Amino acid sequence: MHAFYFREASRSFRQHRGLGTTAIFVLTAALALIGGFMMLSYNAQIAVTNLGDRREMIVYLRDEVTPAERQALITRLSELYGAVTYVSKEEAWEALRRQVGDPSLLDGVDENPLPASLRIRLKPALLTPEAMDAASRQVSGFPEVEDVRYGAEWVRRLHHFGNGLRLGTIAVGLIVAIAVGFVVYNTIHLTVLARRHQVEIMSRLGATDGFIAWPFVIEAVFEVGLAALLALAAVFGLQRLLDAQLIRMVFLPPVWALGFFVVAIALAWFAAWLALSRVLRSVGP
Amino acid sequence: MITFDQVSKRFAGRLVLEDVSWHMDEGECVVFLGDTGAGKTTLLRLITHEMRPTSGAVTVGTFRSGRLKRSQRALLRRTLGIIYEDFRLLADRSVFENVALPVRIAGRFADDEVIPRVLFALEEVGMHQKQEAFPAELSAGERQRVAIARAIVHRPAAILADEPTGALEPKSADEVLTLLRRIHDEGAALLLVTTRREVAEALPARVIEIRDGRLAGAATGATAAAGADPAPSTADAAPPAPGA
Numbered sequence: 001m002h003a004f005y006f007r008e009a010s011r012s013f014r015q016h017r018g019l020g021t022t023a024i025f026v027l028t029a030a031l032a033l034i035g036g037f038m039m040l041s042y043n044a045q046i047a048v049t050n051l052g053d054r055r056e057m058i059v060y061l062r063d064e065v066t067p068a069e070r071q072a073l074i075t076r077l078s079e080l081y082g083a084v085t086y087v088s089k090e091e092a093w094e095a096l097r098r099q100v101g102d103p104s105l106l107d108g109v110d111e112n113p114l115p116a117s118l119r120i121r122l123k124p125a126l127l128t129p130e131a132m133d134a135a136s137r138q139v140s141g142f143p144e145v146e147d148v149r150y151g152a153e154w155v156r157r158l159h160h161f162g163n164g165l166r167l168g169t170i171a172v173g174l175i176v177a178i179a180v181g182f183v184v185y186n187t188i189h190l191t192v193l194a195r196r197h198q199v200e201i202m203s204r205l206g207a208t209d210g211f212i213a214w215p216f217v218i219e220a221v222f223e224v225g226l227a228a229l230l231a232l233a234a235v236f237g238l239q240r241l242l243d244a245q246l247i248r249m250v251f252l253p254p255v256w257a258l259g260f261f262v263v264a265i266a267l268a269w270f271a272a273w274l275a276l277s278r279v280l281r282s283v284g285p
Numbered sequence: 286m287i288t289f290d291q292v293s294k295r296f297a298g299r300l301v302l303e304d305v306s307w308h309m310d311e312g313e314c315v316v317f318l319g320d321t322g323a324g325k326t327t328l329l330r331l332i333t334h335e336m337r338p339t340s341g342a343v344t345v346g347t348f349r350s351g352r353l354k355r356s357q358r359a360l361l362r363r364t365l366g367i368i369y370e371d372f373r374l375l376a377d378r379s380v381f382e383n384v385a386l387p388v389r390i391a392g393r394f395a396d397d398e399v400i401p402r403v404l405f406a407l408e409e410v411g412m413h414q415k416q417e418a419f420p421a422e423l424s425a426g427e428r429q430r431v432a433i434a435r436a437i438v439h440r441p442a443a444i445l446a447d448e449p450t451g452a453l454e455p456k457s458a459d460e461v462l463t464l465l466r467r468i469h470d471e472g473a474a475l476l477l478v479t480t481r482r483e484v485a486e487a488l489p490a491r492v493i494e495i496r497d498g499r500l501a502g503a504a505t506g507a508t509a510a511a512g513a514d515p516a517p518s519t520a521d522a523a524p525p526a527p528g529a
Contacts, residue, residue, distance in 0.1 A: 003396075011377075015377050202390070204333065205367070205390055206362030206365075206387065209355055209356075
């Protein structure tokens with residue numbers, strides 16, 4: 001690209017510092033809004049994933065299953081569905097005693113009625129209601145298995161909540177992105193309109209649309225790029241504050257932050273060309 | 286070089302130019318003389334393709350009016366040098382940068398080639414001492430001289446001047462006319478529009494009078510100077526025959 005365009009963009013920014021600085025502040029505020037929203041969405045997704053990780057299937061074993069049969073079953077279930085933990089009858093009884101709190105309530109029970117069980121932490125691919133339902137039916141078919149439980153209704157609700165959160169994130173994200181797009185477009189439109197006289201003179205002297213537009217586009221990209229970095233810094237500050245004072249929260253992962261920056265630049269590019277094409281047409285042929 | 290073939294231009298129902306035909310050769314000097322609102326500026330804007338004729342055709346070099354692309358229009362304007370009554374200099378750039386603009390727009394020259402061209406143009410108009418100044422620091426006459434330097438710096442095929450002395454005091458106006466005459470003598474075609482008969486008289490030009498959007502007749506600068514008033518006509522205003 002011609003060095004002249006960069007010199008022009010630099011000169012333009014220096015000579016219209018007030019306008020440029022105002023534009024950067026407005027854009028920083030708009031981009032910080034979307035950056036903050038992205039961070040909240042990311043943290044909400046992490047929370048849902050963590051909840052999902054706790055989804056497990058409990059396989060109750062028949063009393064007559066021998067240790068060898070049990071071990072063979074554990075091996076098969078591990079291969080097919082995920083990590084398996086064995087809970088013996090005694091361990092189950094002990095857990096129940098802890099849960100009940102008052103041991104005297106269980107005094108009347110002569111024999112441990114609880115079955116031994118296998119707890120399966122399912123592979124990520126099996127964490128949908130449909131997959132869990134299918135896995136449950138398959139496991140029920142094993143002769144060593146008495147019963148299978150996995151909290152079908154809870155899993156379904158969690159799954160729907162996760163889907164809703166994703167769709168909501170996309171919808172609200174789109175609305176915020178469009179709003180930010182308008183702010184970027186109008187801010188750049190105003191900066192170009194403020195230099196309409198210059199645009200008109202250049203056009204009369206035979207400048208092509210590209211010659212007129214490039215310095216403005218470079219300036220717009222610079223302003224939005226700077227605003228995006230400031231917005232990320234503001235969002236980082238917010239994350240540190242919330243994490244220290246209110247709720248555990250993580251900052252955007254590097255890929256998200258980079259994506260945010262790249263999309264902001266692309267938005268500036270698009271908005272600048274759109275604003276310029278309108279101004280160039282309005283100054284006449 | 287520039288040809289108008291039965292050109293009419295209508296604005297909001299009003300006929301601003303009516304059936305105008307004329308031709309200008311390379312290196313020629315033509316002055317359009319007429320009152321305010323006679324259609325002179327419209328004529329210039331048709332040449333620069335800022336507007337299209339309602340009917341007829343305007344040809345500038347190889348560019349013919351019609352649906353020129355924006356890039357073609359830009360190319361056409363680069364073959365012309367334009368001087369405005371109100372100078373139209375960029376206030377936030379120095380004299381040097383204002384004059385350098387058409388060379389940069391042409392895009393054919395490296396930075397080290399731009400500088401000697403601009404300095405040469407500034408020397409021609411006597412403004413090389415003020416190359417660092419900004420337009421606001423100059424007198425009206427100086428600003429017009431900078432505008433002339435900007436119009437000639439890229440060696441255009443023709444220079445168009447829209448009332449170039451309109452905003453100047455008599456002394457500055459004389460200096461500008463002398464300058465334009467010299468530039469024309471060096472080979473540039475010059476087309477000037479004015480309301481002032483003394484401007485037409487000061488140039489070795491073919492003078493074409495324009496009244497209410499119609500060409501009233503053609504005369505040489507000398508004829509115009511003698512106060513001749515050719516019969517009003519819409520007939521083609523052709524250049525004088527060789528030896529006439």
